Amino acid sequence: MIVLAMAALMVIAVAATAAITYAIVRNNDAAPPSAPPAARAAEPHFTASEQNAAKAKLCSVFDTTARGQRGQGGVVVNGDVNLPLVVRTVNSVVAVQNTLTPAVPDDLAEAARAYISSSLDLTAAATGNRSVDDVNRLTSESNDATYALADACGLR
Secondary structure (H helix, E strand, O other), X not given: OHHHHHHHHHHHHHHHHHHHHHHHHHHHOOOOOOOOHHHOOOOOOOOHHHHHHHHHHHHHHHHHHHOOOOOOOXXXXXXXXXXXXXXXXXXXXXXXXXXXXXXXXXXXXXXXXXXXXXXXXHHHHHHOOOOHHHXXXXXXXXXXXXXXXXXXXXXX
């Protein structure tokens, strides 16, 4: 029974990771790079108040969803996927992605995208049976991106 539950959780984690990756790729392909500048939508301009509100929302969501993940082990513990941490990481990625609007200042948006990308790379590696060396490298990259986003939000 426990084996079936673990298998079901693994399938759910892999499916969630795939769905999120698809959503991110689809959203990033909205304006193809080959489109002439006139065909692209004009860059919207946001007031400082709108940018501050967008930053506050993204940082609050990031803080709420990512806080406390340290000390829960890595994404792989004793050769097994740490499903609670993987699911929580994917949840954080979804939450941050959903609050990443055009009003978010560029430096914060760049840090958020790096966090999203590195977290998805890490969780995909953990659930995809990649080598220990790959998971360790991706863990380091993910940690760096997490700390960079925390710094951009003023959370460290």
